[in-house]
Amino acid sequence: MAALPPMRQVIEAAGLRASKALGQNFLLDLNLLDSIVRAMPIQPGDAVYEVGPGPGGLTRALLKAGARVTAVERDARALPILGDLAAVAPLTVIEGDALKQQPAALFPGGAHIAANLPYNIGTALLVGWLSEAQWLPWWRSATLMFQREVAERIVALPGSAAYGRLAVLAGWRSRARIVTTLPPAAFVPPPKVSSAVVQLLPKDPADGVAPGDLARVTAAAFGQRRKMLRAAMKSLPGGVEAIEAAGLDGTRRAETLDIAEFVTLTKAWQKG
Template structure:
């Protein structure tokens, strides 16, 4: 399908620019412009927003975002081979697409976009989770972005929206759900991509909340969840033993059984534990200063 914008079909673009996907770059191209348009629509009303896209490749989603009316798109692409194809899209949408070649983990996009900002991307599999964690853990909240509409391997998407009690529930679910509404909006089979990956993919839409669901220090909450889920087979009194000498008392004060395991505890109680640990450390520090 090329009717969304009159540009050539993506298979033709890939052939003309020799854009065979590279495994080392985590590339799997989505060529169906009907699907890329659906992903763009899942990002919401873009007409008053700038959109950051990471890993656009030949530009299928880029075209969807622009066709859906995005005010401006910043496309960050590491693969130099894709830049000419993206520049052709930029010429078709004068003034609405900026293309930057480089590593998204190293580039500060804020010099190139104007709020309100949304992020939409078919993320390269090899850096997707790292990018997401960075967007979820900024120094200040609310973040610079309003929403994230991101494609992941389905198993990663399920970890983002997971609830307590299952194997998918972990630190990623807590980081996402503490500050965002998160839901899976689309699932895609392997054959939708070229080359076809070995797993299904899914698109997750995350909307930033004005403030976290429960009060907690982000650094302390991260410390607790990292320790808890890195040793998820252990009881929490053992997994968190290194965080405070009286960790069992802090667990009980937070409504958590010391014999519970990480996946059994909901977000609210993890936040309660983070507050208790912060208070205990502050008390200990105050006592040390008085000595």
């Protein structure tokens, strides 16, 4: 690892340029990368599932911390760079689309997730990980890079403008926090927006609610944010009756309901 050339030199030698089509923005600052890894609850020898390593900046930081990394990368241009890294460190590289992977099968003993996620797939991956049928899940923690606006939606509290379906899902099944924020200048090339690293630690709600049912209820409730809950829930068969069965005030708006109230509403709808 110590003998490897600097990241910028590696990228230049490979002629690798960030692809806009793949949503790539490379983070190369070793101090920032090390600080992100230090915030992860990992120990030497732990398994880490990395999505979209690109040229391997975050991968290097993970390996330096003693992690055993399995990385999924769809950009064939980056594979030779990652192959050089795999030759000297415990790194397994899978070429493919992260949206099509089944990582649970790769880690029977569990793993941590780390990713500088391409902005165009980040939310879809997170929702998939939070909606798995088997819970507690295979992943022990997830430390993920998002646009700052998306990160704020994940950790938003009831009553805030950013609070919505994503915050309900994340807060229902995990403890989520923003670890750090990064300016556009931290990346190559600089994106047009600031970024933030979100860390999620799974927790077991143990409330008998299926994620698909919670998703349908929150989709209806937040589908018309400016309307009262009673009006918004008309789009869901049995939705209005569920409000009454849950003992909720139908004149409230969705953004005022906390997660426990959404769980109560979903249970009432399931029974209806």
